[in-house]
Amino acid sequence: MQTRAIILAAGKGTRMKSEKYKVLHEVCGTPMIQHVIGNLREAGISDIYVVLGHGSETVSNYLGESIHTTIQEEQLGTAHAVRQWQDTLHDKDGHTMVVCGDTPLISDTTMQAFMHYHLETGSKATILSSRTQMPFGYGRIVRKENGSVKRIVEEKDATDLEREIKEVSSGTFIFDNRTLFEALDKVNNDNAQNEYYLPDVISILRDQRARVEAYVTPDFEETLGINDRVALANAEEVMRKRINTLHMQNGVTLIHPEMTYIDKEVEIGSDTVIYPGAIIRGKTEIGRSAMISSGSEIKDSIIGDGVEIRQSVVTSSKVGRGTKVGPFAQLRPESELGEEVKIGNFVEVKKAKLENEAKVSHLSYIGDASIGARSNIGCGTITVNYDGKNKFRTEIGQDAFIGCNSNLVAPVKIGARSFIAAGSTITDEVPDDSLAIARNRQTTKDGYYKKDN
Structure with missing residues (x-):
């Protein structure tokens, strides 16, 4: 029989003290509700229904059309929230898991085991519970002498003896679907909060x-x-x-795991070494035998095998095999580095493509440019790509040599195997196999200081 899921995500999250809707707060780079959805799907549940509250347009937009959503107009409790799907689901066969949108840590493995236990026991309702020495704030699982579940009692409604119970409800349940919606009609709000509690369904079924x-x-x-x-x-x-444990089990070396920050969607090849303080975010892929040093931050990028990144920032870029970046370099979005490229200290690259073995060793800005294979860009070179209104491209052919402190005023083309003399400001095209010198001849005024004084 089919198992579907209802995610309860209507809570205002006032204790977060945030303008952001509660379930969109991120855990390891992913909104907590997306963790819940992803775990449900990994557990084999694809038919998912979400209950949202007012101001939830951002959540609806984030979830898209693949997830069913509805609005709980008034916050009248968890049972009332589930009832928002009554007209749609009450006559469906199968089973329904109810899970809170703020519980991103319940793994797909646990969800699968939970479902299996429910089906194996043939129960009408199964509670996902756990034990803790600090149960304050949680609903307690009250069992009969034979060990079966009698009811769930909320903290504010519990007696002193019930508050001593260490087994607590996670707020996640699986029900026989028809039984769930029949029981929901019998839930009342005779409690300290005047709310309709979903756990009351357990007492009704008992x-x-x-x-x-x-x-x-x-x-x-x-x-x-x-x-x-x-x-x-x-x-x-x-x-x-x-x-981090999963990456290490897959052959990645984390020198100090507690000081290494890796988002959930990151993929890393074996024999890569990551040093403490590295931050790897978003949908990043790192190949085999790479090295990411302390102080580096990588987001939404593809990093090839054998790449070294030292104290640098890489965003939405591609870095080819064997390339070295840093220290203290920045690759801004849409940068693409070929194989065996060198990007040195205090180099900024933006929306530029560097072919294999190109070198920009230090103190340069390469923006809106294409650099040919094996070309060498000297210290202090700037691609002057912006005139205050529009961006223009610089194109440099293969095996070119750009002297130190050169300004390449875009749009401009530098031919293959060409040389640009140090200190030049290039505004015109330089053909292949040429030398371009664009600077004033030196003038020396002997004794100038003595004359003025």
């Missing part, structure tokens, strides 16, 4: 002598919900450790 189970996940950290910035930081730490 009164009907329906089978209710709880699957205890051994890792309490997986069930952590994120309600404020402290919890967000804790979740980031847990997930970062999970991500």
Whole structure:
């Protein structure tokens, strides 16, 4: 039978103290609701329904059309939230998992085991629970003497004895779908918050002598919900450790994992070494046997095999095999470096393509340009690409040599095997195999200082 999922994401998240909608806050570079969706899909659930609250247009836009969304007009509790899908789902066969949008750490492996347990036991409802020595704030799992689930009691409604219970609900459930929506009609708001609690469905089903189970996940950290910035930081730490462990198991060397920041979608080849303080973000791919030093930040880029990046920033760029970048260089978006290229200290590259073995060793700006293979760009060279209104390109052929402190005023073409004399300002095309000198002849005024004084 089909299993679908309802994600509860209508909470305002006031404790986040943010203009950003709660479930769009990122954990290791990915919005927490996207973690939940991704884990559901990895667990085999593709039919996903989301309950949002007011001001959620940004979430709807982010999720796109592949996810069903609806609005909970009033925040009247979790049972009321699930009922927003009653007209659509009440008569469907199969099972429905209900999960909170602020629980990004529940892994696909746990979700699969949870579903398997539910189906294996044949229960009408199964609770994902865990055990903690610090249960404050969580709904407690109240069991009968035979170990079966009797009910879930919320913190504010619990007795002193019930508050001592260490098994807590994660807020994630699986129900027989028809049973869920039939029971929702019987939920009332006779509680301290005057809300319609989804856990009350458990008590209703027990009164009907329906089978209710709880699957205890051994890792309490997986069930952590994120309600404020402290919890967000804790979740980031847990997930970062999970991500880094997986990379190390796949053959990546992290010199100091606790000080290495890698987003979830990053892919890294074996034998690559990453030093403490490196930040690797977004959809970045790093090849085999690369080296990323401390102080480097890479985002949404493709880094080839054997590349070395030292104390540099790389954004939305491609770096070919064996290329060396840095120290203290910046590759801005749409930069593309070929194989065995050298980008040295204090070089900035923007929207430029450098062919194999090209060299820009230090103190240069290469923007809106194409640099031919094996060309050597001298210290202090600037491609003058902007006239205050428009951007223009500089084209340099292969095996060219650009002398130090040259200004290449775009649009301009420098031919293959051409030389530009140091200190030149080039405004006209330079043909292949040519030498261009564009500077005033030196004038020396002997005794100038004595004359003025």
